[in-house]
Amino acid sequence: MDENSTQIVKRYFKEYYFRFGARIKSPSEIESREFGYLPFAGMMVRHLSFKDIGALHALLLKEAPAGVYCSNSTYEDPTAEMYLKNWKKAALIFDIDADALKQPCKKVHDIWLCKECGRKEFGLRPEFCPSCKSNRLLELSWACPMCLEAAKKETNRLIEFLEFDFGIESSEIKVYFSGNAGYHVSVEKSSFDTLDTRGRAEIADYLTARGLSSKILSSQKFLPTDAGWRRRIAKYIRNLPEIDQSFKSSQYEDRLFELSKFSKKEVETFMNRLIAENSVRIDAMVTTDVHRIFRMPETLNNKTGLVKRECGKELANFDPLREAIAVQDGEQRSRIFVDICPKIELGGESYGPFKSETRDLPLYVGVYIVSKGGGKFLSEQSNVASQNEIVSNRRA
Amino acid sequence: MEFGSDDLAKYPFLPDVGEFVKEMEISVSALSSSDYDKVVRRAEERVVEAIQKREVSYPISDRQPKTEDEKVRLGLRPMVGGAQIEMLSFPISLALVKATKLDHLANIYSLAEAKRAVKLLQSSQSSRYADHELGTVLTIFRRVFGIRVETFKVEHRDDYFTVPVADYVKRASKFHKEEWKLVNKPVTRGKVILDRQDLVRLVGDEIEAMIGQRLKLMPSGTKLPDNLQEIVKKIVRMAPPEPQSPYTIIHIAPENYPPCVRRAIDLLDKGENVPHYGRFLMATYLLSVGKSVDDIVSMFPKAPDFKQNVTKYQVEHLAGLRGSKTRYRVPSCRTLQTHQFCFMDPVKCHQITSPLQYPSRKNSGSTQESLGKNSRPGEAKSNASESRKRSKRDWMKIQHR
Ligand code: SF4
Ligand SMILES: [Zn+2]
Ligand SMILES: [Zn+2]
Numbered sequence: 020m021d022e023n024s025t026q027i028v029k030r031y032f033k034e035y036y037f038r039f040g041a042r043i044k045s046p047s048e049i050e051s052r053e054f055g056y057l058p059f060a061g062m063m064v065r066h067l068s069f070k071d072i073g074a075l076h077a078l079l080l081k082e083a084p085a086g087v088y089c090s091n092s093t094y095e096d097p098t099a100e101m102y103l104k105n106w107k108k109a110a111l112i113f114d115i116d117a118d119a120l121k122q123p124c125k126k127v128h129d130i131w132l133c134k135e136c137g138r139k140e141f142g143l144r145p146e147f148c149p150s151c152k153s154n155r156l157l158e159l160s161w162a163c164p165m166c167l168e169a170a171k172k173e174t175n176r177l178i179e180f181l182e183f184d185f186g187i188e189s190s191e192i193k194v195y196f197s198g199n200a201g202y203h204v205s206v207e208k209s210s211f212d213t214l215d216t217r218g219r220a221e222i223a224d225y226l227t228a229r230g231l232s233s234k235i236l237s238s239q240k241f242l243p244t245d246a247g248w249r250r251r252i253a254k255y256i257r258n259l260p261e262i263d264q265s266f267k268s269s270q271y272e273d274r275l276f277e278l279s280k281f282s283k284k285e286v287e288t289f290m291n292r293l294i295a296e297n298s299v300r301i302d303a304m305v306t307t308d309v310h311r312i313f314r315m316p317e318t319l320n321n322k323t324g325l326v327k328r329e330c331g332k333e334l335a336n337f338d339p340l341r342e343a344i345a346v347q348d349g350e351q352r353s354r355i356f357v358d359i360c361p362k363i364e365l366g367g368e369s370y371g372p373f374k375s376e377t378r379d380l381p382l383y384v385g386v387y388i389v390s391k392g393g394g395k396f397l398s399e400q401s402n403v404a405s406q407n408e409i410v411s412n413r414r415a
Numbered sequence: 416m417e418f419g420s421d422d423l424a425k426y427p428f429l430p431d432v433g434e435f436v437k438e439m440e441i442s443v444s445a446l447s448s449s450d451y452d453k454v455v456r457r458a459e460e461r462v463v464e465a466i467q468k469r470e471v472s473y474p475i476s477d478r479q480p481k482t483e484d485e486k487v488r489l490g491l492r493p494m495v496g497g498a499q500i501e502m503l504s505f506p507i508s509l510a511l512v513k514a515t516k517l518d519h520l521a522n523i524y525s526l527a528e529a530k531r532a533v534k535l536l537q538s539s540q541s542s543r544y545a546d547h548e549l550g551t552v553l554t555i556f557r558r559v560f561g562i563r564v565e566t567f568k569v570e571h572r573d574d575y576f577t578v579p580v581a582d583y584v585k586r587a588s589k590f591h592k593e594e595w596k597l598v599n600k601p602v603t604r605g606k607v608i609l610d611r612q613d614l615v616r617l618v619g620d621e622i623e624a625m626i627g628q629r630l631k632l633m634p635s636g637t638k639l640p641d642n643l644q645e646i647v648k649k650i651v652r653m654a655p656p657e658p659q660s661p662y663t664i665i666h667i668a669p670e671n672y673p674p675c676v677r678r679a680i681d682l683l684d685k686g687e688n689v690p691h692y693g694r695f696l697m698a699t700y701l702l703s704v705g706k707s708v709d710d711i712v713s714m715f716p717k718a719p720d721f722k723q724n725v726t727k728y729q730v731e732h733l734a735g736l737r738g739s740k741t742r743y744r745v746p747s748c749r750t751l752q753t754h755q756f757c758f759m760d761p762v763k764c765h766q767i768t769s770p771l772q773y774p775s776r777k778n779s780g781s782t783q784e785s786l787g788k789n790s791r792p793g794e795a796k797s798n799a800s801e802s803r804k805r806s807k808r809d810w811m812k813i814q815h816r
Contacts, residue, residue, distance in 0.1 A: 186605020210581040215752045217588040221597045230596045246603035303761050
């Protein structure tokens with residue numbers, strides 16, 4: 020990002036923290052957690068600790084960092100080097116990324132960029148740049164409402180697993196929009212807190228069906244008392260449409276009989292299908308690594324300028340592209356030169372697609388496009404007087 | 416629930432046995448008296464069985480096997496004596512083993528006793544536990560292992576139990592067969608449903624570790640009466656030789672080292688502080704893939720306070736060239752995880768227990784199944800690890816019987 024754009028984005032972040040920073044709540048056991056932040060210029064600062072949330076608020080006002088993070092783990096000494104921290108426990112965390120769901124709309128809104136010759140186009144990244152044949156191609160993925168909807172579906176499936184299979188109380192499950200292209204699910208308090216990496220890998224494998232043995236199809240008769248993946252398989256077979264590619268008959272019982280006669284090849288095909296349609300596509304690395312720090316809720320995502328925000332009880336009613344806008348102020352406008360940007364929807368309006376053109380847009384839309392790497396600010400055209408007014412009004 | 420003396424005879428590692436022995440006020444010197452002949456004889460026999468059969472038998476006092484077949488299946492022996500003999504002989508066996516000062520015998524004995532306990536916990540004359548047995552088993556799980564086990568009713572079927580998912584996963588993630596993976600288990604509402612065999616198998620390692628720990632913590636150098644010292648001498652003669660460690664050396668390229676080792680090397684390269692465990696891992700790992708002491712020493716930075724000789728001495732020590740002359744083993748993934756020095760690769764570290772099992776390029780295409788199958792190139796093939804492998808297989812046999 021060029022210097023001017025950085026300054027404008029940083030000002031926007033500062034305004035957000037000034038007006039709404041108080042929304043950032045203290046995590047439990049704050050003194051046992053590791054914090055970190057990413058300045059707009061420079062490297063990530065880690066291994067910080069705060070006695071109370073006030074100290075963090077002060078830092079945000081002073082630094083207006085690009086990202087603010089907090090560990091899901093608690094430690095005896097959060098400021099020590101990683102191996103000396105003395106790990107205590109960690110909330111179970113799941114990350115669902117819309118991009119990984121590979122929705123068909125990706126080829127409409129994704130962009131690739133050649134680092135060699137600078138060529139940029141809409142569509143999926145080719146293997147080589149057609150102009151200069153370089154393979155140093157950058158992919159810029161954008162999450163459209165459809166992608167985010169798919170991520171939401173995946174999140175709901177995850178929640179069903181957590182509640183039904185793992186018996187986790189729904190009051191302990193918190194769902195957050197990441198501020199970019201996905202959802203974060205965190206289980207605050209549970210018997211899983213003290214699980215180590217390997218134990219967490221088992222949980223992740225259960226969700227992604229990694230290591231699911233095909234023997235599960237053949238071992239015994241499916242019973243109503245079945246649990247776990249066997250229950251899911253039984254339910255899946257029962258709910259398949261009357262005409263289905265894997266089975267000749269339409270009756271549940273007959274299908275089970277057919278299943279027991281499946282050839283090796285058929286078993287394999289069916290297993291793949293079963294897993295694709297029933298597992299949860301989480302990023303297993305995020306769940307198994309207990310040394311991560313995560314963007315804090317109510318702080319801004321530097322990849323979009325949107326807020327990481329808790330979705331509330333009704334995930335279905337949460338519209339991230341409306342509800343996660345940091346400072347939605349129609350008065351504040353900006354002039355930006357857009358390199359390339361697909362059609363986007365933000366705050367109930369749609370913009371673009373744009374390619375190599377100058378545009379006047381609301382500041383939050385400008386911040387979004389520039390943060391995404393789709394362009395740069397020419398000026399922050401906001402009426403400076405009126406902006407100051409807003410700020411001083413709040414102060415008063 | 417109180418354990419009865421039959422329970423204590425079956426499971427003499429229970430903390431209650433200590434109490435019991437204390438109450439009886441038996442002093443070590445009393446063991447030379449002929450009153451304890453039978454107890455001492457059984458104590459010796461326990462250790463001998465461990466050496467010869469790798470498993471301690473269990474006489475039953477209150478019940479005889481009904482058929483020959485059952486006798487074989489349960490490994491029952493004719494009754495040697497009452498429950499008290501069975502119970503009191505255990506601490507004496509521990510004292511005997513401790514007095515041999517043979518670490519590998521301690522391992523053999525712990526495992527052999529654990530197998531006995533597992534069999535007892537698993538077996539029952541019928542397909543269901545009798546009420547009293549059930550009570551004992553549930554109490555042991557709760558009190559000794561801290562697991563809330565509940566019975567799970569499936570009509571007209573054998574015993575089923577539920578174990579909280581977290582308790583299950585903490586233990587089962589060490590096992591490598593696919594049927595132990597959580598994904599292949601019936602899981603519902605935070606519980607895993609297990610049959611009797613698997614339930615007990617879940618804590619087999621812990622029983623072994625518990626007995627091993629007890630041996631470790633026993634004061635050494637306790638003066639034993641003459642008759643026991645004679646037995647100790649006999650046992651020492653019988654004990655298998657201490658395992659040597661013929662390491663198979665296979666060259667592995669640095670980029671194919673496991674993530675934890677790479678991390679340690681990385682940190683050293685960057686001049687950052689590497690915690691004790693990281694250094695230990697790096698040195699033992701590199702030694703077992705065939706690096707020389709000098710190679711390894713040269714990887715440590717020449718920091719101002721760096722004392723080349725100290726490092727050299729330490730590495731030589733780990734290599735078994737000094738001091739105790741035992742070559743140190745590469746720490747297990749478990750241990751590294753508890754010391755927060757695991758940087759697991761979710762694909763390549765899948766289902767491995769030692770950094771030595773991390774797939775090097777040559778066989779990185781191998782399937783999950785073969786990853787789970789014990790030995791890897793470069794793995795230390797000491798007799799000890801062999802016998803552990805054997806014992807693992809034995810466990811499996813027990814549960815699949
Ligand atoms: S799983 Fe084992 S080999 Fe892999 S990083 Fe962790 S400790 Fe190292
Ligand atoms: Zn190009
Ligand atoms: Zn989309």
